[in-house]
Amino acid sequence: MRYDIRLTIGYDYGAPSDHARTLVRLLPSDLPGRQIVASRLLTIDPRPSERREATDFFGNAMSALAFHDPIDRIELTLRARAERLARPPSLDLSPDLTRLAAEIAAHPGLESAAPHHYLGASTRVASDPAISAFAQDFATPGMTVMQIVETIGSAIHQTMRFDAEATDVHTPPADAFANRHGVCQDFSHVMIAALRAVGIPAGYVSGFLRTIPPKGQPRLEGADAMHAWVSAWCGSEVGWVEYDPTNACPVGLDHIVVAYGRDYADVSPVKGVLRTSGEQDTHHKVDVVPI
């Protein structure tokens, strides 16, 4: 499936800020066998004094921007053409939780895809007793890791209500879960906390969803903004499997990947520090059109 992606994110600041610096993670990358990015272009207005392209620890494309002169607004525009490749349906060769623990322990190395990074607490996902107790109920002996991932993911979808107004970008997963509502970021953080609680390495994926659904199918939640979902390590044979708890579906041809991390803090699309005391206002618009 091929898509034209167009994204605009803008920030207006109440007061001009000098020496603004921003880290942007918006450029989708090639993923062998899964995603091909034919073209990608990020334009920034006003033009930054410095711009450096780099790859972060997780392999994500990262643009470091600096503005020497005072600015009172930034607008970022991404235009990309990407293709999602169909993968053959994978057999469930994942182990049970006991064997998973042994496979994790046996996995050497600290490369970014190593499962060790995705257990325990990370910046935005602390362990939470309520989420842990919830998760334990769905991880019964005899289930495979892939089954547990799907079961927990759909349980979260059923338990939590999508509400674009109820939470913000700083809401901790424990709060979102306690109130049973949130957006894709909250659904994903809660699912990550739940999977880690039962010993399954879990990470955060940011990306895009196609805007207009195929004929006869409902429009997916989260299509009008950047989207997020979960990646879970299902043992050394299967590796990483992605699941979208906001829509209770496996990740497939409708999802375009931008960045991987342990949680939102590792992939936040625009991270900036401004020496300004004023209010700021943002706008955000995404179009993902199949071609």
Next chain:
Amino acid sequence: MSGPAPKTSDMREALLGDYVVRPGVADELFDESGAMRPVWAPFIDQLAKLSPEETRGHFARGDQYLRDAGVFYRQYSTDVHQERDWPLSHIPVILHETEWTQICEGLAQRAELLERVVADLYGEARLVRDGHLPPELIAQNPEWHRPLVGIAPASGHFLHFLAFEIGRSPDGSWLVLGDRAQAPSGAGFALENRMAAARIFPDPFPRANVRRLAGFFRAFRDAMDTLPGAEGRRTAILTPGPANDSYFEHTYIARYLGLILLEGEDLIIENGAVQVRTVSGPQPLGVLWRRLDAAYADPLELDESSRIGTPGLVDAIRQSNVNVVNALGSGILETRVLMAFLPKIAEVVLGEGLKLPNLATWWCGQPNERDYVKANADSLFVGEALSRALPFDIGRGSALAGVFQNPNGQSLSDWIDANGPGLVGQEAVTLSTTPAWADGRLTPRPMSVRVFAARTPHGWTFLPGGYARIGRAGEATALSMQQGGSVADVWVMRDGPALEETLFAPDSFRREDTGTLPSRAADNLYWLGRYIERTEGAMRLLRAYHLRLAETGNAEEARLTRIAALLKVLALDVGVPVQTALEPALSSARVCAGKVRDRFSVDGWAALTDLTSSLQAMSGAKRPGDDCARALGVLLRKITGFNGLVHENMHRTSGWRFLTFGRAIERADGAAAVLAAFAGEGIAPGLPDLALEYGDSRITHQRRYRIDPTRETVTDLLALDANNPRAIVYQVTAMRRIAQDLPFARVEGRVSEVLQSLMPLEADLTVADPAEITEERLIAIRQTLNDISLRLSAAYLV
């Protein structure tokens, strides 16, 4: 002479009669056979010759020195303004140089090992891949910062300055208890310990044989100066700021070594270069000796909640444009659980075992080790595996010698099973004891020694002594200062006199560039000048009121109520206690001063502290009138003392200019405000008089005009007299002269914005006639002064 002198052995007996070494414990003073170690004998004999009163007197001199020098430490988790006296244990720990040399050989090997480990963890991570370190202990370690992975340090080394906490175990051998690699603190305090010791034990013998400390600091500063890219660029200490518990030390070392002291907001990153904002514009930095934890260093790539970091610093380091001492990320070496693996890693990477063992440590994430810890919990400390706390800093979630209090009622064994990979067991070693003074005699206390190491082009060099932590009676677990422990000097004793080492080698005299002033420091000095002057003005006005109240004795009298109303216009309330009225300006002054403490002489700081404490000590019950007037007189003399110290003694650098500019603008503004407030009252009797008192110009007035003060004469004296330091025009001229000495005073033939505003004001005032200085004119002058302040800020201070 009458009677025989007491025998040495008797005098020793009086001193050491109660000194009983506990069985199974090593002691610094006595060896295992019970004989005094020879290295201590000269010191003990000297101490024994003193009467208890003399000894107390000597100790008091040391304590007085530390108080005068402003040495303090701050407790975390308490009020940031709470400063404690430095808890000096007056008796030094004495070690022979031979033993010290062996310790240093072991630590040099350890420093090399730590460098290899940290380089691997941020490089290829072979130690993990090859199974020498469990991956989860790195991947889940909060001090392993992913954005730093793959960055090779500009200097080629991660580690440049380390500290090791070491202790002596019961069999007499030394053990490493903990490694400090993030931002080791204490070396500055070691210097102060030594300065205090020199006052406590003034006799040259046996101190003559004690190795000096200064050479170490010289070697380290020279080493920083020779790092690649350091030439021609400045070296700075990066501090988390005054709220940090060792901020005093940062200011102290900055002053001692002639380095600039910076906070994160002083830095800007442009095109990958790290620069400091100064009053002369951005200046490049070559070396950052950081004293803040890595996580806070860059909110863009590290902890995004940090308010004390510099956005873009990690990217600048990535571009290899600055040397960071120690490299960001080095803090991971402090992780407790690493000690379980380092002995084996030493054999793998160095090809030899540790020369100095570390505390035996077992990680409970391994089944055999966990079983061992459970079976031996009675003789172990059990705590968090990833903690960076030193042993004996016992926090929540830890157990010592089988004593464990779990709120959930869990047994120790269940707790270990439930949290295995998160826990370590460590040998609960019984540390050696060393003499401390208690009730006129020496008594044994547990101790550990902190050894500082610096990388130089010729290898690691060590600070010979200076710092030991001393616990409370009998408790090896109470070494932490935060828990009532204390700190002692450590003397490394040679057999002959030690060579003199001072900071400046005789053949390398050089006049340090007095440096460019960071904008934030300039800002604080400017506002310090303003707040001090504001306080002084308030004191003068309040005193004038209380003097009149003392004369009439009736606060309701018409003249007094009118003065009170006028003071209210000037934001002074005569109805509240004097200290309440003065507190806001003075505490603001103190906050500003606290942020530029490295730029103050010890005397200047002491004068300011004295002023603040005098104000705080004023009882709230000072009666209005005479009592208050007299108290204010005392405070005025103290504040004048502070000003005198600053203006007589402070070097005429940019810092002095901003401080003085602040004072001048505040004084000009104060005079304008008083004249404006009083001018509105016409020529009400007594008011011109009050203005004169405010301006400290009564005598000048009498001599000059020979009539009772009128509005005109007072305005002439306080606004237009170019020879009166209390006059507006005098201060405006002073400001103009300073502004001409500031950077960018004239660029391409055009004077600076500050001068563009100052020069017309000066000209106006020079030619004005007293009758023209109306209330409106005074208000306009104040607006111009405010405009000058804004222009100064915009040009130099932000």
